[in-house]
Amino acid sequence: MTHTTPDHATRKAGGAVVPVLAFAGIVVAVMQTLLVPVIKDLPQLLGTAPSNATWVLTSTLLSGAVATPIMGRLGDLYGKRRMLILSLSVMVAGALVSAVTSQLLLMIVGRTLQGFAMGAIPLGIGLMRDMLPRERLASAMALMSSSIGVGGGLALPAAALVAQHTDWHALFYGAAGLGVLAIGLTLLAVPESPARAKGSFDHPGAAGLSAGLVLLLLPITKGSDWGWSSGTTLGLFGAALAVLLLWGVYELRIPAPLVDLRTTARREVLLTNLASIMVGVSFYVVSLVLPQLLQLPTATGYGLGQSMVVAGLCVAPLGLTMMFTAPVYARLSARYGPRTTLIIGLLVIAVGYAGGLGLMHAAWQTIITSMVLGAGIGLAYSSLPALIVGAVPASETGAANGLNTLMRSIGTSVSSAVIGMVLANTAHDLGGGVAVPTMHGFRVSFLIATAAVLVGLALAVFLPRTPRPAAQHTQLRASSEEDAVLERAEEVLRGFRGRVLDASGAPVAHAKVTLIDRRGRQAGSTLSGHDGGYALPVPAEGPYVLAARAAGHGPLASAATHAGDERPVELDLPLPGETVTA
Secondary structure: OOOOOOOHHHHHOOOOOOHHHHHHHHHHHHHHHHHHHHHHHHHHHHHHOHHHHOOHHHHEEEEEHHHHHHHHHHHHOHHHHHHHHHHHHHHHEEEHHOOOOOOHHHHHHHHHHHHHHHHHHHHHHHHHHHHHOOHHHHHHHHHHHHHHHHHHHHHHHHHHHHHHOOOOOHHHHHHHHHHHHHHHHHHHHHHOOOOOOOOOOOOOHHHHHHHHHHHHHHHHHHHHHHHHHHHHHHHHHHHHHHHHHHHHHHHOOOOOOOHHHHHHHHHHHHHHHHHHHHHHHHHHHHHHHHHHHOOOHHOOOOOOOOOOHHHHHHHOOOHHHHHHHHHHHHHHHHHOOOHHHHHHHHHHHHHHHHHHHHOOOOOHHHHHHHHHHHHHHHHHHHHHHHHOOOOOHHHHHHHHHHHHHHHHHHHHHHHHHHHHHHHHHEEEEEEOOOEEOOHHHHHHHHHHHHHHHHHHHHHOOOOOOOOOOOHHOOOOOOOOHHHHHHHHHHHHHHHHEEEOOOOOOEEEEOOEEEEEOOOOOOEEEEEEOOEEEEEEEOOEEEEEEEEEEEOOOEEEEEEEEEOOOOEEEOOOOOOOOOOOOO
């Protein structure tokens, strides 16, 4: 159902909301690259084998992947600001655990808790949609979405500087301090959104999705260590497929799922999520390749011989450029729409990687590559939440953006595994168990990133064209009281309305009502209220089918036609009697 926000929420949302939420996103993203400068030293620092030390990074990835869609749905149900503060609080607790230990098990526990905060990104995007006027929304969501890359890019030089001059545990104390600051600023500057989704939290769905993601991401991240053809790797991939298929069947059968797969399967949502995976792949390649190239000794003939700190500073423009592209994205999107802006961003990334193949011979050349890639990735990342927000009901914003953020994380995981394997297989063995990445491996990695971007570009081209953003007032929050009244009137008048009833004529609450157009595509969905009432706007005149489903009742499909005028079509939906399971 189209969402409107009361005008008092707009007055409460001050000018500090956007920078505070973006800062929270940057703090969360820092957790992903916090330990990159000390990766090679982790086995010695933790007194364990290299294969065990990698769990310090893998645990953060897994917990972030699991938490992102779950926290998005919890935010839709119980309050996005509340869940944002909870996410940041868990991150602070995890940082403090890691700060006081050098034991592997406790370090993994702390890092797992830190990854939990990744849900803050979709929660922040959801808060922005609920509270901001439409003229500020595009640039605000762009900045929030880009905060993933901004935090990761800025953390590299800062973490390198800290690790080089102080005890490495100071990294975690600093992260905890940033988290506390983000919580305080959120409490002071960000009001709670009044928007709430109907229904209850899907606990079995959350458990199934968590299990499926862990089973999927474990072999992706550990396949190089275990062997890609090993029984463990193949067995986990098979188990992940089985669990996710069963989870999908379950989600399709319940009235209030964790993830609305019917909405997710719509072309605009599905293609956006697939393109997000490709953008995630391209983003992580530069983060893996350039720091290694910069720090390799000049004696290799191609290494640039820079210190850890200088290498981080050379890559930092990646994050800074992403930050500064947010206002550029807002102008481009306002004129051409997020689909076109995504295509432009992907083209810039492709140019950056193609040009980067010949810009690997000096530190200043890597800076140019970082800036070009940062501009492209910033435009692409900024377009993704706008495409999702424009394609899903407001009550599903948190969960839908959580799933989109998860797709990006899957992309970075795949990138890490594939590029790690390429660099290992093309490395030059110096003897004594020492292997050095080669220029050939770096260039193959850039070619892989270019191929991923081209796939993403093909997906973006097939995204449906959308009206100019100025015409999409039913998908964005109204910017004035008059617009809000108009939006509510259109929701009721231009569409179908009625009640969902049982066989005896009594109202059925929380029934799922789905609007299907003549092509068999979902055109909208909602849940019936306590009185059984529902209202669904229509995108255009024509024939539709309204499908209704509720627990304990058989499904119903009712055909109806809307003339496209402002007169509502009254249509009660009487569900069949209780179904009996054989």
